[in-house]
Amino acid sequence: xxxxxxxxxxxxxxxxxxxxxxxxxxxxxxxxSWYQQxxxxxxxxxxxxxxxxxxxxxxxxxRFSGRxxxxxxxxxxxxxxxxxxxxxxxxxxxxxxxxxxTEAFFGQGTRLTVV
Amino acid sequence: xxxxGLHLPTLSVQEGDNSIINCAxxxxxxxxxxxxxxxxxxxxxxxxxxxxxxxxxxxQRVTVLLNKTVKxxxxxxxxxxxxxxxxxxxxxGDPNTGNQFYxxxxxxxxxIP
Numbered sequence: 245x246x247x248x249x250x251x252x253x254x255x256x257x258x259x260x261x262x263x264x265x266x267x268x269x270x271x272x273x274x275x276x277s278w279y280q281q282x283x284x285x286x287x288x289x290x291x292x293x294x295x296x297x298x299x300x301x302x303x304x305x306x307r308f309s310g311r312x313x314x315x316x317x318x319x320x321x322x323x324x325x326x327x328x329x330x331x332x333x334x335x336x337x338x339x340x341x342x343x344x345x346t347e348a349f350f351g352q353g354t355r356l357t358v359v
Numbered sequence: 360x361x362x363x364g365l366h367l368p369t370l371s372v373q374e375g376d377n378s379i380i381n382c383a384x385x386x387x388x389x390x391x392x393x394x395x396x397x398x399x400x401x402x403x404x405x406x407x408x409x410x411x412x413x414x415x416x417x418x419q420r421v422t423v424l425l426n427k428t429v430k431x432x433x434x435x436x437x438x439x440x441x442x443x444x445x446x447x448x449x450x451x452g453d454p455n456t457g458n459q460f461y462x463x464x465x466x467x468x469x470x471i472p
Contacts, residue, residue, distance in 0.1 A: 345452030350402035
């Protein structure tokens with residue numbers, strides 16, 4: 245089974261621009277979560293999608309948004325980029341079983357650098 | 360304000376020794392816990408998980424212990440190898456918040472050959 249695939253792996257953007265990151269979950273997994281990882285804040289939850297609906301959202305500004313498609317692939321978008329948005333953005337996919345948490349498997353991440 | 364990097368706890372062990380990495384959690388509603396290993400430049404890799412109805416779970420060379428009374432989790436790695444050098448994170452899941460996980464700050468493990 246293929247793992248979680250994130251594209252692109254690396255990205256350099258200028259302040260004020262916007263960026264879209266993509267995540268393809270493990271086949272059969274319907275829950276996709278996004279996390280931001282920085283040296284200063286560690287791993288922080290952005291949002292989770294299941295069946296094309298956002299189920300949870302972390303404490304991030306509205307510039308951070310996402311969506312999920314019918315094939316479970318997900319994208320996240322960051323608009324009006326700031327220097328502080330430089331981070332490793334990680335996507336995790338899970339099988340959703342009722343209301344129980346299940347294993348989350350991570351992709352390699354997209355390293356975003358804002359200059 | 361000035362951004363301060365997280366101070367990662369560090370652990371250095373000799374190759375072949377056992378390692379114990381600890382984690383404290385704060386949410387009493389958390390009922391599912393995962394240990395991840397993250398190597399430089401890679402995403403977190405799932406190691407082992409445990410649900411709150413268990414105290415102990417064993418995998419290949421790894422054991423996770425859960426003490427719900429004091430909200431403490433530990434990861435034991437037997438016969439530590441150089442390839443075990445990485446940052447280890449514990450993550451807790453609260454079923455009331457979907458499949459969202461809260462991550463600890465991580466522990467940097469260095470295995471000395």
